[in-house]
Amino acid sequence: MPELRVLLKNIDVPNQKDLAVYEQDQGYATLRKAREQTPDEVIEIVKTAGLRGRGGAGFPTGIKWSFVPKDPNLEKYLVCNCDESEPGTFKDRVIIEKDPHQLIEGIAIASYAIGAKKAFIYSRGEFYEGIHILQAAVDEAKAKSHLGDLDIVVHTGAGAYIAGEETAQLDSLEGRKAQPRSKPPFPAIAGLYGKPTVVNNVETLCNAVHIVKNGAEWFQSIGKERNNGTKIFQISGHVKKPGVVELPLGTTLREVIFEHAGGMLDGRTFKAVFPGGSSCSLLTEKDLDVEMDFDSLAKLKTMLGTASLIVMDDSADMVKVAHRLMEFYQNESCGKCTPCREGTRWMVQVLERILSGEGTQSDLDLILNVCDDMAANSFCPLAVGAAPPVISSVVNFREEFEAYVQKNPNADKPREMKVKAYI
């Protein structure tokens, strides 16, 4: 199937980031169209379209918007989550660098729908170029009065993966260290500065533009039931053509990798893939015909996440993969809750020991067990996402772990504790 470019339609148009160019293809016409309807009507269109959040969790966007209290006296905020930090993920970056007005129009539509007069774009700090392009675009849109009474603030993150979690992002926006908040209350009731707030991903907000422009039925005609629309897939790793590709939800994993990403590098064979960023269970050869959508991947106990495919060929050392990813989570754990703070560190230590040839057979079950404990009892989804890549590596490639362990002459003996505990 050929690529179906909706969000990425204009990214190759020269100077698309300029307002004048954006306006040439009905730019901001959809916003005007939205404003001719009532906010509730806009929400209803998005609801009917069945748009699900593109940031990873897949929560229905229209329903999220409808949770915001209608009280006109209540201040409300829209926050655009552009803290794209999930390993393997680089879709939002393309949009803000190549077609920023599309996002700004989406933000304006969403703000109108929920009654927000102030919106924030929380951008990953490392998007240096994108932030400047976005700011210039916001200034241009404001100057040409496209935004009406909406104020959009481009805010820069300071380098924390956890700030991508919506409540941690709100804390960070408020000037605190990014740490997730308890839910309930959900942001739609008490979010930024305690006011009703909607946090939406960049891709989600861009989708809203096209839904309002083309109607809910058009959106429903793309993809599958409950998994409508296109998705920007990002493919990285051992493929011939890494990059972004926009396809209807439900396209098979095989097609994404072998057609759109050009297949594996010459002379190499496919080994495994993380289908939705690193925070999910990997898939192997036998899973290649899975349809890439929210529900099909959930059935395989993994997830669509950000639809970021990290593809690995037969040269990948799965122990090193597990170690590198766990190291990432260890460094990015915010430290708020015990299981994540201590568990990610512990797992890095165990994996390091295995890599250095000092692992024991019992370590493999320990990894599975501790990862379970960590994911089951943590405060927020960070640790929930830290466990599956490691667990699925051990489960699917146990022999690789055992090969490392066997380098240790005492591999079968339980390792002596340095300090014995007697209670």
Add this chain to the structure above:
Amino acid sequence: MSTETKNKQSENIKQEMINLTIDGQVVSTPKGSTVYQAAQQLGIDIPIFCYQDRMPALGACRMCLVEVEKMPKLAASCSQGAMEGMVVHTKSKKAEDGRKSIIEFLLINHPLDCPICDKGGECPLQDNTLDYGSGISRFVEDKRKLEKKTALGPLLIVDQERCIACARCTRFGEIVAGDDALKLKDRGFRTEIGTPNDQPVESKFIGNTIQMCPVGALTSQVYRFRARPWDNDTVESTCTLCAVGCNMKVDTRDNEILRVRSVENRDVNDIWMCDKGFFGYEHVNDDNRIKTPLIRRNGELVPAGWEEVLELIANKFKEVKASPKVGALGGSPLTVEENYFFQKLFREVVESPNVDARVGLSQQDKDQEAIPAGTEISLGEIESLDNVLVLGSDLTETFPVIWLRLKQGMNNGAKVVVTGHHQTEVSPHSNKEIIHAPGEEFAVLDQLEKEVLPTLKGKSALFIGEQYLKSTSRRKILSTLLKWKKQNPELSLNILEGTGNDLGARFAGMHPAIGPAGSDAKQTGLSSSDMLIQASKEPWDLFYVAGANPAAKVPAPLWDQIREKTKFLVVQDLFLTKTAEEADVVLPTLSFIEKGGHVINIEGRIQEIRAAKSAPEGLLSDAEIFTLIAQRLGTTLILDKEFSEHLKVERLPFKVPTQLEEISASTQLEEIKGEQLRLSLSQKLFDHGTRVQYSPAIEQLVKEPTISIHPEEAINRLLKEGDLVVVESEQGTLKGTLKVTEAVAKATVVIPEGFPELSVAQLGMKLSNATAVIVKKG
């Protein structure tokens, strides 16, 4: 809406109870409760670390996990709302396994130094490990190595290895104290405790964080490695270092005080205390305390026996009996009983009406004073107020724990309006603030009357502090507030003034116009300042000073005259104060930790103090000294039965008149001429009074006292920060270092009291807030 549904609704509001089952027992709990709270109702123990019931739940440590049927994961009971029909298991295998896993996680990087840890024996981590841990660890890696003793300030030492990042201490600063003193730095397993910008910790309440720390991560410089908790003897008592009267526990070992902790009393201090309370006991252990009576021989104070000095004093008393030139000064650090004996000794044995505990306090006569210190509401009620007006009171410096109660009130939704001559630590938290020069109180009250008074809804309170009370217009100000009270019956009047046991001294009758239990004095005596002024002019027979230091409260030249003209000066104190150094006889006495009795706090609450250690050898309490002197003069001092009865009530009634008659004698505000500024006296929690001076830990918290003015006033006078300046009043001059800050109102100069090195007393007797002074280059 039909009447029926209306009734139903109000019924729902009234009841709003929900039922859930925990471990097979049904419990009915108010809507909005958490599972943890519901379990507590049933007496079911759920272990916790980060949860502290004075702060909103955080849900971070995950120790309180429980199994809730139909929920896929274990729930943190501290933050999980209780819901109708919920079925909770706290002891199921799943819940127990969850908790075991949390304990395992917490211990993997926690050092096993319990045998040398201060917390050992009273450590929640130890206790929960024993009760809920699995007993073995699967962790065989290296534990993290971090700094074991980082001083975050003079009082606080952090052992980063022991920290379990529960955030109790950091959240205390954010939520309860509002000082943001501590912060969790870095993230993940690298999380450590630090301070903003790595500066020494800035807090008046850091002792609370040590007390709240569920492990041995936060320890005090003072108590660190001094004892194991099971070796300590503990006595509950009351702190008398300010007039809040926090309930406290004193831990001693081998008759030495090792630490002080707060004791929960919802009506007074809740579970808090300030650092003066936590660490200000050190002076009791100090080696500089006077160890024997001293007597002046050949111009020198030399040790003497009790017999000799008591006899000498008794003989002097006989000589000066009924002389009008005799005075008894002091009493604030003494108990109610001791103050009672003190005034009785003078009024009945020496037959002198000149008794006054107020030395250095505002000493308006009864008319001018109009209403004495005291509060209509109890301190516990502060947390449920809807509106508070803090008028001229520097809460954190004078009544620190009242600020904590007020902050909790603000957390519960109270709106706070603050006025005063300078900004305070409360300022950043206030909803509205008016900073104004002394003397402009009425303009401010007018503004409040128009803008704020009509908006007050629900329970409201006025807290009026010394900036306004030490004004010559005190009576008129209070009269205005009474008018407000008439308009708004839900508005309470609370007069925050004084320190220590000032209220107890007054109640005992150590006041020239007031006898015991508020009776009128049979014969009105002179106030302390009038006595001192008289003694500076004409020969004076005798001063008996107990727990006061008048030499530091009057201008130095005046004191020299007083001393010269005073024939016999007796000083009774813990330390050789400036007054004691010049006394004829010095009597060493006991601190509030070495004796028993009653004290009365700002809300008129009568509380007990108890001896936590025995008296140092050869020392007598103030009460014993008074009794022995009286005995020598043939009188047995006993507590009047009627008076003792008064001490059995919980709180003395605080009588607020409905209105105050105008009195013509009220003093007029003196006019400001030319370059003059108005004086505002400020108070500091950590000043250079003897008790702070001899408590090494908190002595380090004392900030160098400065003379503060607004930048505009500095520019007008060509002065800059750090300049040596002279302050001139009509009566005297004072030299000090200038501080230039926008925190101070224009046309104002703020000078702290309580510092011998910047003795504001040099500016004259009977200073008031608004006294006109000149500030110029020194």
